[in-house]
């Protein structure tokens with residue numbers, strides 16, 4: 322596309338070298354040549370801006386419009402619309418790609434249109450080029466900052482929200498200014514006054530157009546290279562990975578732990594800029610760097626996480642041994658103010674969650690920086706994440722940068738979309754194997770394995786019914802876990818006759834609560850119901 326600019330713009334200059342003067346004498350009309358030149362300069366300016374935005378994103382983690390627009394819109398669409406978009410775009414990854422790519426395309430379109438507007442204002446109204454470019458940049462920047470305000474507090478390098486917001490606003494301004502400079506400079510290059518009808522003038526016009534086209538091509542290549550680099554780091558390959566199969570272990574290896582993220586490219590904080598702020602309605606606000614946090618007395622806590630989107634029988638759940646400290650240690654050190662009835666957690670990616678202070682002060686609400694003896698892996702919240710046992714995974718904020726005590730509940734990222742309001746994990750049970758067919762083995766039993774989970778209430782027992790829920794038999798608990806983890810169980814089934822069987826399972830928690838058979842969809846409060854396993858026993 323860029324290759325065609327020089328020739329079109331060059332031709333334009335050739336034919337209007339003289340005409341332009343006439344036009345000026347006849348009282349200022351922006352001809353189609355100006356419009357084309359404005360569009361071309363706008364496109365090259367938009368490429369320069371996009372290139373710079375991606376470069377700042379790749380190096381310093383500065384949030385781009387492509388990412389913030391998606392996050393901003395998530396708050397406005399209902400879960401139903403969200404699901405239908407997922408359907409339309411082939412899942413979360415497809416939607417992220419379409420959204421991110423769409424905004425970049427949109428940037429180029431806006432750049433072209435603003436270039437045309439620029440050309441018209443400069444040529445028709447005889448306005449000063451730099452003034453017009455500055456005004457366009459200012460308006461676009463104010464619009465961006467205004468519309469994306471909540472999402473500016475994102476910095477993938479790990480800056481806390483206020484610093485992140487300032488950094489994003491400044492980054493946008495710098496990139497938009499680059500657009501303005503290239504637009505004004507490019508337009509001047511294409512439509513400069515020295516063009517005449519002589520062959521020398523024609524040649525120089527052609528050269529200048531070629532220069533513009535060349536700059537555009539270089540920028541397009543650089544933008545493409547940066548995009549490819551970011552796409553390689555993108556979450557497409559791992560977002561939504563489940564931990565399932567017949568070989569599950571009670572403690573999930575880090576590289577198989579299920580992963581869910583809202584991001585296109587996850588944060589990659591550096592501990593030199595990452596900070597954890599504890600502030601808001603507290604007496605002694607504190608900012609911890611990683612060293613200071615890791616120097617505090619620490620403990621370990623085994624905790625299972627499960628995503629609210631985990632359908633009955635699904636693998637969006639995993640268990641790990643975490644090292645860190647109870648959140649209440651930090652809140653107590655900050656000095657509690659009674660007015661602070663809630664806490665808000667902020668992630669480096671602009672993700673937020675809020676819940677009552679009572680939950681935050683529970684001894685098991687945890688600030689973790691190690692997972693199974695290793696630093697938190699990047700996808701799981703490096704360097705520090707929150708664990709909120711008993712509540713669905715979305716309450717366990719990764720890449721946390723600020724914990725703020727506030728006087729009211731503020732809806733979090735997914736809550737704004739309509740998830741919740743309750744995020745309490747109901748009792749669950751899962752079969753490790755899928756439906757199967759088997760010959761009858763009169764003398765042997767058929768071991769059926771699975772897990773059970775009851776949030777922060779612990780698993781007391783698991784029962785399995787071979788007849789769809791009419792009669793129940795106890796399963797053997799192989800791994801009891803703790804109050805905060807799943808349990809693993811085996812049911813030694815002895816079918817006595819060939820036939821079609823539907824096995825179901827149910828979990829009883831340590832408070833006496835029994836898993837409900839009532840079917841409930843994942844939205845808005847997580848799925849319920851019994852998992853089913855169809856076994857066809859042949860002769």
Ligand SMILES: Nc1nc2c(c(=O)[nH]1)N[C@H]1C(S)=C(S)[C@@H](COP(=O)(O)O)O[C@H]1N2
Pocket residue numbers: 578579580581582583584626627628629668669670672700701702713714715716717718719720721
């Ligand atoms: N900062 C941040 N925290 C986040 C998310 C996110 O996108 N950003 N996703 C949440 C969701 S929906 C889930 S299920 C868990 C997943 O944690 P995991 O990827 O470590 O399994 O993280 C939660 N915490």
Ligand SMILES: [Mo]
Pocket residue numbers: 581627628629630714715
């Ligand atoms: Mo989730």
